[in-house]
Amino acid sequence: MKKSNDFVYSIIVRVVFIIVALVIWEVAARQNLFGENSEVIFPTLGSIGKAFISNFTEGYAGISFWVYISNSLRLLVTGLAIGVFASFILSGLSMISRGFYHIFNLVVSIFDLLPGVALLPVIIIMFGIKEEVIILLVVHAVIWPMSRNVLDGFMAVPKIYVEAGTNIGLKGLSLLTGVYLPAAMSYIISGLKVGWARAWRGLLSAEMIFGIATCPGIGMYINQMRTNMNNAEMYATLIVIIIIGLVVQYGILTPIENCTVKKWGMSK
Amino acid sequence: MKKKLLAMLMACSLAITACGQGGGTKDNTETIDIAYQYGLAYAPLIIAKEQGLIEKAYKEKTGKEIKVNWHQMNSGSDINVGITSGSLDVGFMGIAPAITGVTKKVGYKIFTNLSGQEHCLTTNDESIKSFDDLIDSKHQIAVVNVGSIQHIILAKALHDNGYDAHSLDSNLVVMKHPDGMASLESGSIACHVTSSPYIYMERENENLTELMEVNEAWTKDNSFIVGVASEKLYNNSKDAYDALSTGISDAIDYLNNNTEDAAKITHEYNGNSQEDELKYLQLGKYTTKTSGVYDLATFMKENDFIEELPESYNDFVFDNVEGD
Numbered sequence: 001m002k003k004s005n006d007f008v009y010s011i012i013v014r015v016v017f018i019i020v021a022l023v024i025w026e027v028a029a030r031q032n033l034f035g036e037n038s039e040v041i042f043p044t045l046g047s048i049g050k051a052f053i054s055n056f057t058e059g060y061a062g063i064s065f066w067v068y069i070s071n072s073l074r075l076l077v078t079g080l081a082i083g084v085f086a087s088f089i090l091s092g093l094s095m096i097s098r099g100f101y102h103i104f105n106l107v108v109s110i111f112d113l114l115p116g117v118a119l120l121p122v123i124i125i126m127f128g129i130k131e132e133v134i135i136l137l138v139v140h141a142v143i144w145p146m147s148r149n150v151l152d153g154f155m156a157v158p159k160i161y162v163e164a165g166t167n168i169g170l171k172g173l174s175l176l177t178g179v180y181l182p183a184a185m186s187y188i189i190s191g192l193k194v195g196w197a198r199a200w201r202g203l204l205s206a207e208m209i210f211g212i213a214t215c216p217g218i219g220m221y222i223n224q225m226r227t228n229m230n231n232a233e234m235y236a237t238l239i240v241i242i243i244i245g246l247v248v249q250y251g252i253l254t255p256i257e258n259c260t261v262k263k264w265g266m267s268k
Numbered sequence: 269m270k271k272k273l274l275a276m277l278m279a280c281s282l283a284i285t286a287c288g289q290g291g292g293t294k295d296n297t298e299t300i301d302i303a304y305q306y307g308l309a310y311a312p313l314i315i316a317k318e319q320g321l322i323e324k325a326y327k328e329k330t331g332k333e334i335k336v337n338w339h340q341m342n343s344g345s346d347i348n349v350g351i352t353s354g355s356l357d358v359g360f361m362g363i364a365p366a367i368t369g370v371t372k373k374v375g376y377k378i379f380t381n382l383s384g385q386e387h388c389l390t391t392n393d394e395s396i397k398s399f400d401d402l403i404d405s406k407h408q409i410a411v412v413n414v415g416s417i418q419h420i421i422l423a424k425a426l427h428d429n430g431y432d433a434h435s436l437d438s439n440l441v442v443m444k445h446p447d448g449m450a451s452l453e454s455g456s457i458a459c460h461v462t463s464s465p466y467i468y469m470e471r472e473n474e475n476l477t478e479l480m481e482v483n484e485a486w487t488k489d490n491s492f493i494v495g496v497a498s499e500k501l502y503n504n505s506k507d508a509y510d511a512l513s514t515g516i517s518d519a520i521d522y523l524n525n526n527t528e529d530a531a532k533i534t535h536e537y538n539g540n541s542q543e544d545e546l547k548y549l550q551l552g553k554y555t556t557k558t559s560g561v562y563d564l565a566t567f568m569k570e571n572d573f574i575e576e577l578p579e580s581y582n583d584f585v586f587d588n589v590e591g592d
Contacts, residue, residue, distance in 0.1 A: 034353040035500070037375040041352045061414070061437070061572075121447050128456040129408055129441045211414070211442035220414075220442065226345045227365070227415045228574075229372040 043232040051232035052239060060224055060233075063216060069240065072203060072217035075131060079138025080199050084192070087143050091150035092176050105151065112144035116202045117209060124210070131215045134206050141202030146195040153187025154180050186261045193253055200245060298332070298508050300501070302358040303339045303347045307538070308464045308548050309383045309493040310360060312519040313338075314534045319522070322515030329514075330507050343413075348374050357501045358512060362417040363491045364573075367565045370496075370584050371574045378561070378585040379497040379509070380516050384490055384553040385464045387421050389482040392475055393458050399431055399481065402439060407458035409439045410448035415573060417492070418461040424567055425485035433571040452476065463492070465538065465548055488553045490560040491591070502586055513588060520554045558591030 026045050032038040039047070055065045094101035116137040127133050157180055165179035181188070207219025218237060225234040260266075300322070304313045316322055317338050326334040339356070341347050344365025350356035352374050360382055361369075369376060389409070396402060402409070411419045419440065423433040441457060445466045452460040453473060461482060462470065470476050486492075495516060502509050523530040527549050535545035562581040569577035578584065581592055 035375070037352045037373060040372060040374055041349050061434075121450060124443070124447060124451050124456055125454045129410075129443075129451065209443070210447070212408075213414070213438050213440040213442075223442070224414050227343075227368070227413050229345065229348055229368055229374065231349075 041231050047232040048235045052236035055233055055236050068216050068218050068221045071215050075134050076203050079135040080142055083139040083142030084146055087146040087150055091147050095154050108144050108147050116140045117205050137206045138199045138203050141198040142195040145198055146191040149187045149191025153184025157183040186266045189257050189261055297335050299335045300508050301337045301356045303341045303350055303356050304360040309385050311534045312523050312554055314537050315522055315530055316515050316519035318533050321518045322511050325514035326511035329511055351376050351498050358497045360493055360495050363494055364417040364420050366494050366496050368574060371576050376496040376498045378494045378589055379513055380495040380556045381491050381558040382493040382495055384488040384492045386467055386483055386488050387463050387486055388467050389459055389461045389479040390470045390476045391459045392452055392455055403435050407439060408441045409459040410441050410443050410457050411461050413442055421486040422461050425481045428485050429481050468548055491558045517556050520556055523554050
């Protein structure tokens with residue numbers, strides 16, 4: 001009973017928060033907060049709603065908005081998959097080889113500090129302008145925080161678990177999948193959350209800085225809307241970005257968390 | 269608990285409203301906020317800033333002081349937002365974002381032309397000799413943005429030569445001028461549409477050639493960088509507006525009549541040697557008179573770069589501006 005009350009309370013609080021935030025926005029927009037031309041840069045919710053629909057029905061420069069969204073998501077999923085897979089492989093190797101662990105730990109510490117956007121000029125000169133460059137930036141955004149979490153998770157596995165595993169004959173890959181991965185799952189899920197957010201932001205930043213006309217993404221769309229002073233359309237695109245973020249958070253990551261660490265009693 | 273939450277949200281609301289109303293309180297000294305961007309095309313502004321020409325013009329007219337705040341910004345669209353929000357009074361930008369701003373009713377008009385520069389399409393591929401070699405090819409062309417002045421000049425060059433203005437849109441890649449130049453020189457892309465000072469640097473590279481159709485589509489005699497002033501400044505602070513126009517005009521005159529001295533002042537800002545700066549300044553055209561504004565706006569409307577076209581040239585400029 002208490003659990004269902006908590007759930008209802010959490011929904012009410014969130015809905016009230018969103019409604020109040022929207023009311024504040026609408027009041028501010030209608031008051032012409034930024035002078036008589038305020039509507040141009042601070043549109044009302046009605047204008048943003050219309051722009052939201054026109055984004056999907058009209059697109060821009062003869063290209064459907066769905067093309068922008070699907071391009072971005074395709075690059076994101078590819079980069080995310082490569083980044084997550086590579087971080088598991090590299091972190092796993094670190095558990096098997098001590099020498100590799102020290103080197104990889106250093107590499108993670110160095111590259112995690114470098115913003116992908118700062119590497120962009122070097123990457124462009126080395127690889128040219130193609131969609132693989134954006135995928136590379138997404139991989140860069142994911143692999144280091146994900147690896148850091150996986151490594152920390154592996155290091156936090158109690159020694160007694162590992163000894164129990166070896167006693168029943170596990171070693172190498174079987175020890176990794178049988179002991180390390182389940183025991184470090186809460187760290188891995190946390191790494192996935194951070195990695196996904198970093199990848200999404202990294203992708204949009206890269207698309208805003210350089211866009212390829214043959215593969216236009218959401219970041220490029222935002223830039224085009226800004227250049228043309230279509231600010232209602234720009235805000236509407238930000239809402240699309242938020243919706244995609246929420247779908248991934250509550251549609252994918254939360255169920256994974258519920259089916260693993262919460263079910264196993266490793267997290268509240 | 270719920271009351272606390274509501275109180276917090278109300279406080280946020282008041283704070284946001286208070287933020288929006290800031291910036292209007294000034295003491296008796298008139299203040300003017302001017303935004304400009306980086307590059308040789310903005311050289312007269314460095315002179316106006318260093319020599320205090322707007323302040324001098326204001327003092328001569330009114331006998332009072334004026335405080336001029338200079339802000340260096342990254343793009344015309346950022347300046348458009350700054351002027352609309354009231355945090356800027358004046359901005360200098362490419363003619364394309366200025367036309368977009370006027371048609372979107374940002375609340376400003378052009379108060380002066382500043383400069384004209386050459387624009388070019390440079391390529392590292394000797395086999396590219398005309399637009400025919402680019403259309404339907406996989407060659408990539410770097411521009412600073414879709415809808416930027418460089419993109420529009422490329423579209424105009426295509427149109428002037430009998431092609432569809434958007435026939436190279438699918439070849440575009442978007443990147444800043446320095447990245448575009450580095451990518452062109454490294455062979456990552458095939459072509460770069462650019463303006464000064466990168467045009468001069470690329471010309472010094474023997475491996476690069478130019479497609480002259482782009483140079484001819486929008487020459488240095490046409491408006492490239494213009495100054496826009498908010499209608500609020502024009503209507504409410506006429507003395508400041510007049511001092512601004514006079515100060516910029518004086519800076520342009522100084523640059524044209526004392527180019528060597530001007531290069532001494534501006535070369536450090538632009539990161540060039542004094543000799544190079546002098547050479548580059550002599551290659552540009554600095555004048556207060558606009559050229560080709562309404563023609564370009566008409567081209568932009570006819571080719572879907574803007575949605576609306578004002579009725580006449582006078583809708584784009586204040587009444588003191590000469591030109592077309």
